[in-house]
Amino acid sequence: MKIAVDLMGGDKAPEVIIEGCSIFLNGGTDSNLHLVGSKIAVEKAKSLSVLKDCSFDICEDFISMKESMHSFSKNRDETSINRAMKLHKSGVVDAVFSAGNSGAIIYTAMDILGKLDSSLSPALLTLVPKTDLKYLVLLDIGGSGNRLVEKDYLLYLAKSGSDFYKYFFDSDSPKVGLLNIGEERYKGTHEHTLAFNELESSSLNFSGNIEGDKIFDTDIDVLVTDGFTGNIILKLMESFYDIMTKKFDDIGVSKLIRNSNYYPKDLKYENIGGALLLGVDGNVTIGHGKSTPRAIASGLGFAERYYKKTSVEKN
Known part of the structure; x- marks a missing residue:
C-alpha cells in the first residue's frame, strides 16, 4: 500500500x-x-x-x-x-x-x-491498553467535537467500533459497553437510556453501561462515548505514563515495576500513535x-x- x-x-x-x-x-x-x-x-x-x-x-x-x-x-x-x-x-x-x-x-x-452518511458526524477511534494487556477500542475521541450526542450517533459508534474490532483483532463477537455514570439502565441522559434499550435488543454483543472506574479494568472490547468525554479520557490516560514513572523513580522501585506484567510503558501513547477517522x-x-x-x-x-x-x- x-x-x-x-x-x-x-x-x-x-x-x-x-x-x-x-x-x-x-x-x-x-x-x-x-x-x-x-x-x-x-x-x-x-x-x-x-x-x-x-x-x-x-x-x-x-x-x-x-x-x-x-x-x-x-x-x-x-x-x-x-x-x-x-x-x-x-x-x-x-x-x-x-x-x-x-x-x-x-x-x-x-x-x-x-461522508459515508450525511446525517452523521465523523468519529475518531483509537486503542487504549487495559490491565489485562489487551486493547480497548475507544470512540469517539473528538471527531464529533462539542456537539450534543444523540441516540443514533451512539448506535453508529457502537456498530462501527464492533466492526473495527472484528476486522482488526479477528474476533467474532466483541463486547460493547456504553460509558455512563452508573451501571443501571436508567442512568445517564435521555439519549443514553434510549441507546441502551436499542443496543440491548440489537445484534451487537452489548454488555451494558460501564462506569469510569472500569475503563481500564474491564472485559469489554469496545467503549462508546461522546467525543468531548472521549478526548478527556484519552488525554488523562496519556498522562499516566509520566505520572507513574516519576512516582516510581521517587520511591526507588522502577526496576521492580519494570519486571511486572503491567508496567507504565504499556500506557505510552507512542505505542499506537494515531486515531482512525470514521465516517x-x-x-x-x-x-x-x-x-x-x-x-x-x-x-x-x-x-x-x-x-x-x-x-x-x-x-
Whole structure:
C-alpha cells in the first residue's frame, strides 16, 4: 500500500515527521510513502537514504496547529493536508496520515473524500491498553467535537467500533459497553437510556453501561462515548505514563515495576500513535500534534495494519 504523509502537520514538523517516516520504513514494512510538504521539508526528507525511494509532492501552504476553522475553510485549497487528501481521492495513495490540526484534517477529509452518511458526524477511534494487556477500542475521541450526542450517533459508534474490532483483532463477537455514570439502565441522559434499550435488543454483543472506574479494568472490547468525554479520557490516560514513572523513580522501585506484567510503558501513547477517522469515504489516520518520531512510526503502522485488515475482509 501507499500512504500519503503530511510533513507539515504537528508541533515539531517537519523534522519529527521525517524521522518517524524513517523509523517506519526501517521497520521492515512493505508499504510505500508519498511525502507532502514544503520544498525545504521535502529536501530534508530526500537527504535521508531510507526515504530516497519515496514519492514527493511540494506544497508550500500548510495549516498551523492554532488556526481556526474559519481560516482554513476559505480559499485554502492547496495546503499540504488538502494535497494529501486529493492524492487519496484520485487513487494515487491508499491512505492519509497527518499529525496536524485535527479540525482541519476532519474538515478537509469531509470536503474532499465525502461522508459515508450525511446525517452523521465523523468519529475518531483509537486503542487504549487495559490491565489485562489487551486493547480497548475507544470512540469517539473528538471527531464529533462539542456537539450534543444523540441516540443514533451512539448506535453508529457502537456498530462501527464492533466492526473495527472484528476486522482488526479477528474476533467474532466483541463486547460493547456504553460509558455512563452508573451501571443501571436508567442512568445517564435521555439519549443514553434510549441507546441502551436499542443496543440491548440489537445484534451487537452489548454488555451494558460501564462506569469510569472500569475503563481500564474491564472485559469489554469496545467503549462508546461522546467525543468531548472521549478526548478527556484519552488525554488523562496519556498522562499516566509520566505520572507513574516519576512516582516510581521517587520511591526507588522502577526496576521492580519494570519486571511486572503491567508496567507504565504499556500506557505510552507512542505505542499506537494515531486515531482512525470514521465516517468519511477513505482511510485517514490522525496522529497527536505532540507526537514523537516513535509515535509517528506507530501511527503509520496502525494505518497500515487497518488498511490491510479491511482490504482482506472486503476481498
